[in-house]
Amino acid sequence: MSRALSRLTAAAILLPVLLAGLAGCTGISYYAQSLDGHLDLLASRKSVEKLIDDPSQPSDLRAQMAAASEIRQYATDALGLPDNASYRSYVDTKRDYVTIAVFAAPEFSLQPLTWCFPVYGCVPYRGYFSKEAAISFATESREQGLDVYVSGITAYSTLGWFADPLLNTMFDRDEASLAGLVFHELAHQRVYVRDDTAFNEGFAVAVETTGVRKWLAETADAAAIRRYEAGRAREADFVTLLDEARKELWAVYSGPGTEAQKRADKAAAIERLRARYRRMRDGRWGGYRGFDAWFDTPINNAKLAASGVYNDLVPDFLRLFEACSGDYEAFYAAVARLGAVAANRRHDALRAADSCG
Numbered sequence: 001m002s003r004a005l006s007r008l009t010a011a012a013i014l015l016p017v018l019l020a021g022l023a024g025c026t027g028i029s030y031y032a033q034s035l036d037g038h039l040d041l042l043a044s045r046k047s048v049e050k051l052i053d054d055p056s057q058p059s060d061l062r063a064q065m066a067a068a069s070e071i072r073q074y075a076t077d078a079l080g081l082p083d084n085a086s087y088r089s090y091v092d093t094k095r096d097y098v099t100i101a102v103f104a105a106p107e108f109s110l111q112p113l114t115w116c117f118p119v120y121g122c123v124p125y126r127g128y129f130s131k132e133a134a135i136s137f138a139t140e141s142r143e144q145g146l147d148v149y150v151s152g153i154t155a156y157s158t159l160g161w162f163a164d165p166l167l168n169t170m171f172d173r174d175e176a177s178l179a180g181l182v183f184h185e186l187a188h189q190r191v192y193v194r195d196d197t198a199f200n201e202g203f204a205v206a207v208e209t210t211g212v213r214k215w216l217a218e219t220a221d222a223a224a225i226r227r228y229e230a231g232r233a234r235e236a237d238f239v240t241l242l243d244e245a246r247k248e249l250w251a252v253y254s255g256p257g258t259e260a261q262k263r264a265d266k267a268a269a270i271e272r273l274r275a276r277y278r279r280m281r282d283g284r285w286g287g288y289r290g291f292d293a294w295f296d297t298p299i300n301n302a303k304l305a306a307s308g309v310y311n312d313l314v315p316d317f318l319r320l321f322e323a324c325s326g327d328y329e330a331f332y333a334a335v336a337r338l339g340a341v342a343a344n345r346r347h348d349a350l351r352a353a354d355s356c357g
Contacts, residue, residue, distance in 0.1 A: 033128060033130040033133050034127070034128075034129060037128075038129070038158075040129075041091050041167075044092075045091055045163075045165045046089060047088070047090075048065045048068060048072075048088050048089060048090055049088075051065045051090060052066050052069065064171055065090060067175050067178070068090075068166055068171075068178060068182070069088075071179045071182050071215070072087050072088060074179075074215055075186050075211070078215070079207065079328050080328040080332065081183065081187065081189070081190055081207075082160060084163070084189075086157075086160065086163050086164045087164060087165065087166050087182050087186070088163070089163065089165040089166065090165055090166045090167075090168075091165045091166070091167055091168070092168045093167055093168055093169060095169075096152060096169060096172075097152030097169055098129075098153060098154065098155065098156060098167050099128060099152075099153045099156055100127070100128045100134035100150060100151070100152055100153065101127050101153050102126045102127075102128065102137050102138050102141070102150050103125045103148070103149040103150075103151075103302040103303070103306045104141045104148050104149075105301035105302040105305045106145075106146060106147070107145055107146070107147060107263075107301070108252075108253045108259070108262055108266070108301075109301060110246055110249060110301050110304060110305045110308065112124035112125070112302060112306065113146070116195075120159070120194070121194030121196075122194075123197050124306070124309050125306070134150060135150070138150050146302070147301040147303075148300070149300065149302035149303040149306055154167070154169040154172065154181070155167065155169065155170050155181045155184075156185070157189065159188055159192055160189040164185065166182075174224075176212055176215075176216060176220075176227070179212050180208045180209075180211070180212045181208075183207055183208045183211035183212065184204045184205065184208040186207075187203060187204040187207035187208065188204055190332055191203055191335050191336055191339060193339040193346075195343065196346065197309055197310075198309050198310075198312055198313050198347070199313060199338075199339065199346060199347065199350070201309065201311075201313075202310075202311075202312065202313030202314045202316065202317045203317050203335050205310070205311070205317070206314060206318050206321055209232065209318065210318070210326070212228060213228070234285060234288065234290070234291070237284070238291055239311045241276055241277055241280065242273070242307045242311075244273070244276070245269055245270065245273040246304050246308060248269040248272070249266060252265040252266055252269060270299045273295075274295055274299070277295050313347065316353070317335070317350070319353075320334060320335070320350070320353050320356070323353070323354065323355050323356045324356035325356070327356075330356050331356070334353070334356050334357070338350050
């Protein structure tokens with residue numbers, strides 16, 4: 001699975017019951033499982049510094065905590081990200097993911113459904129701590145004729161409302177991956193625009209990418225930098241493949257065909273996507289199979305829409321960062337100004353931005 005799609009709920013919907021009370025059409029049971037799951041995490045937190053200093057702890061854990069502590073400090077010192085208690089504690093969740101995200105979209109549309117919550121606004125997914133609750137909601141959605149995508153999530157943020165901990169799920173790859181997650185989640189605390197997930201995620205991925213590159217250039221050897229850039233190149237190829245498929249499907253869905261014809265054309269477009277991926281994997285990628293799991297499981301509108309939401313604006317934010325000459329404070333100020341633009345003009349304003357001012 002791609003790194004981008006493994007932490008899609010970077011601004012996860014957590015604890016709205018504490019922040020604004022029960023409201024809207026979302027059921028009490030949803031808020032209850034969210035509250036219970038997060039409180040369990042808060043109760044399990046252990047200080048990173050104490051873990052580092054505790055000789056009774058496993059040496060590999062202490063080494064991980066030491067690396068995480070340095071990355072966390074770098075985020076503030078070099079990237080201008082919030083200096084607070086987030087990611088200065090640690091929780092072992094005893095599982096491979098911390099939450100589960102459920103995305104849904106109509107059978108003939110790539111526009112994901114959204115759900116609205118107090119404080120955080122509207123987002124194109126529902127996040128669950130409870131696997132059973134997530135599966136139940138996914139099943140209900142499929143029974144309504146919707147395309148559904150369910151994904152395990154390795155990291156989340158409460159946008160600074162609480163001291164979010166590091167999680168064991170964030171250490172499943174190398175230190176560059178850990179740094180990217182920390183930078184990404186802290187970026188959400190620096191700038192967050194209600195009701196605009198594509199804007200928030202594009203910004204956070206830009207901070208993540210530029211931040212990791214800066215961190216690697218200052219701390220890593222050439223081999224680590226090459227590995228990271230090779231991974232980024234594959235991610236870009238992956239996103240391009242999905243963009244091509246989405247364009248094909250938009251043409252199908254907006255065309256004059258019957259539902260039966262559109263259904264057949266949809267299936268054919270998805271199979272062409274798989275074929276293009278196999279050619280990419282066996283050719284340009286030299287047999288790298290890290291994305292096989294994504295392509296071997298069902299592909300539908302919800303799965304493709306999730307990629308678009310989290311990747312479409314990244315090039316525009318990276319271009320803006322360059323226009324700001326790599327100055328993070330200037331970049332954050334420019335992003336905040338764009339965030340204040342009316343929602344119906346915000347993305348166009350970002351795409352048109354040719355200077356940092």
